[in-house]
Amino acid sequence: MAVVVPEAVLRHGDARPMPAVGMGVAEYPSTPERTRDAVLAALEAGFRHFDTASLYRTEAPLGEAIAEATRRGLLASREEAFVTTKLWCTQCHPDLVLPSLRESLRNLQMEYVDLYLIHLPISVKPGPMVFPVKKEDVVPFDFGGVWRAMEECHRLGLAKAIGVSNFTTKHIDKLLAVATILPAVNQVEMNPTWQQRTVREYCDAKGIRVTAYSPLGGQNLGGSANYVMESSVLTEIARARGKSIAQVSLRWIYEQGVTPIAKSYRKERLKENLEIFDWELTDEDRLKISQIPQRKRVTAASLFSPDGEFTSVDLPDIEIVEE
Numbered sequence: 001m002a003v004v005v006p007e008a009v010l011r012h013g014d015a016r017p018m019p020a021v022g023m024g025v026a027e028y029p030s031t032p033e034r035t036r037d038a039v040l041a042a043l044e045a046g047f048r049h050f051d052t053a054s055l056y057r058t059e060a061p062l063g064e065a066i067a068e069a070t071r072r073g074l075l076a077s078r079e080e081a082f083v084t085t086k087l088w089c090t091q092c093h094p095d096l097v098l099p100s101l102r103e104s105l106r107n108l109q110m111e112y113v114d115l116y117l118i119h120l121p122i123s124v125k126p127g128p129m130v131f132p133v134k135k136e137d138v139v140p141f142d143f144g145g146v147w148r149a150m151e152e153c154h155r156l157g158l159a160k161a162i163g164v165s166n167f168t169t170k171h172i173d174k175l176l177a178v179a180t181i182l183p184a185v186n187q188v189e190m191n192p193t194w195q196q197r198t199v200r201e202y203c204d205a206k207g208i209r210v211t212a213y214s215p216l217g218g219q220n221l222g223g224s225a226n227y228v229m230e231s232s233v234l235t236e237i238a239r240a241r242g243k244s245i246a247q248v249s250l251r252w253i254y255e256q257g258v259t260p261i262a263k264s265y266r267k268e269r270l271k272e273n274l275e276i277f278d279w280e281l282t283d284e285d286r287l288k289i290s291q292i293p294q295r296k297r298v299t300a301a302s303l304f305s306p307d308g309e310f311t312s313v314d315l316p317d318i319e320i321v322e323e
Contacts, residue, residue, distance in 0.1 A: 002046035003274040008259065011207035012182040013154060013161025015114045019082055020254060021274060022049035024213065024263035025058040032061040038265035039065035043074045043081075045270045051187075051211075051261045053086035053119055054104055055129050063108035078110065084187075086119040086165060087150075088129050094142060096126060097149035101158055116159035117187055118146065120303070121171040122318050135308040138318070143171075144178040151181045161185070165213075166298075168322040169202045176206070187211040187261070188320075189218070192234060192252055192289045193227040194296045198322050200256065212253050215260035216246050218297050227295050234292075237285050244272060251276040252289055296321050 007017035023042045025035055035058045039050065043065070050066075052058050062083070069075045085108070091100035101116055123141040124133055153159040163185035164172065175183060186203050190196045190212035203210050217228030228234065228249050238245045246262070246269070253260040254276060262273045281289075300319045 002044065003271075003277070005046055005048060005274060006277060008209060008257075010115075010161050010184040010209055012184040013115075013159075015160035015184065016079065016082060018115075018185075018209065018211075018259060019047070019049035020259055021047070021250065021276070022051045022082070022084070022211065022259060022261040023047045023270070024051045024261045025062055026051075026053065026056045026263060027058065027265070030057045030061075032058075032064075034265060035061040036065045036068075038270075040069060040074075041265075041267045042270050043069045045267070046274050047270065048080055049082040049084075049259075049261075051084045051213075053088065053117075054091070054100060054107075055086070055088045055119065055131060059085060059104055059107035060109075063110060067109060082114045083108065083110065084115040084117060084185075085113050086117045088119050089122045089124040089133060090127055090129055092118065092120075092123040092141060092146050093126060094145035094149045097146060098153055098156075098158075101153050105158065112158050112160060114159075115161045115163060115185060116150065116153055117163045117165045117185065118150065118167075120166045120318075121164070121168070121320070122300075122303070131303075132305045133303055135304045135310045138304075138310060138313050140313060141318075143174040147175050147179055151179070154181055163187070163208070166320040168320060169199060172202070172206070172208070182206065183208055185209045185211055187213055189214045189296060189298050190253065190258060190260075191215050191217060191228050191249055192292050193217065193231060194294055195290075195292075196322075200258065204257070209259065210257075211259040211261055213261050214297065215253050215262050216249055224297070227297075231292060233288050237281070237288065241279070241281075241285075243279070247272060247276050248281070248285075251279070251281055252286070255281060255286070
């Protein structure tokens, strides 16, 4: 039987309650058939929360899978799914926000998304979506103009809730100074080896739900270490609890009142990632996890190609790391 996933009510906007664990569909390179099949497998396991972005180029297969699941009866209707997508840096201009969301909706074959996020607090000259970003293409971010355009997406009913991703407290402060609709969510890198205490405390005070990408340490890009899966502390706790390291990490995030967005396309892992709701960590486990050395993988500098220079912004202004 599929797992029944708890939900959290978002305090801003009018999205349906957010399921407590989401499936991420970022894959490089992306393969539409593989993504579609993985989403269908996730729906069968009990996932109802899916996270994509225009940059990932996985919106279309995600939409196809949800439509197929509805036809099959896995979902009673599209409304049972919670779908998030994101605005890429090249579209972070007031006049491009709404057209970008409309394009995402065409890809998804949906009339609305449950949550629309600004992917990064970075604005790049309009043009094709590329990654990594050229330093010389970065321009000052129009927080007021871009956020007002996000609010218009919400008012039109195209995004049931709006939010941000990779924003530090100083970036959110700039939004709140102009916002009439508060961000419902801030999605940030978070796991036991990068615990985001400052951002979580700030967002909790503002009624902003935190969601966690890379809850299992992130994809192994360029042979870099995975500090979560290789953690001796998490390994010890997993053995003592009879759980996997992934389950311990996801359970810890869930216990912090944060929604993890876990990326796996394997059926057995999808099922395992939902089996975190009928047990708890002990106080001793939580203390040990709180003492794990902290390391962040994704920094502002890592988003840019090594060549070139910033010409109209300073790196500290767009930095996404906050202790």
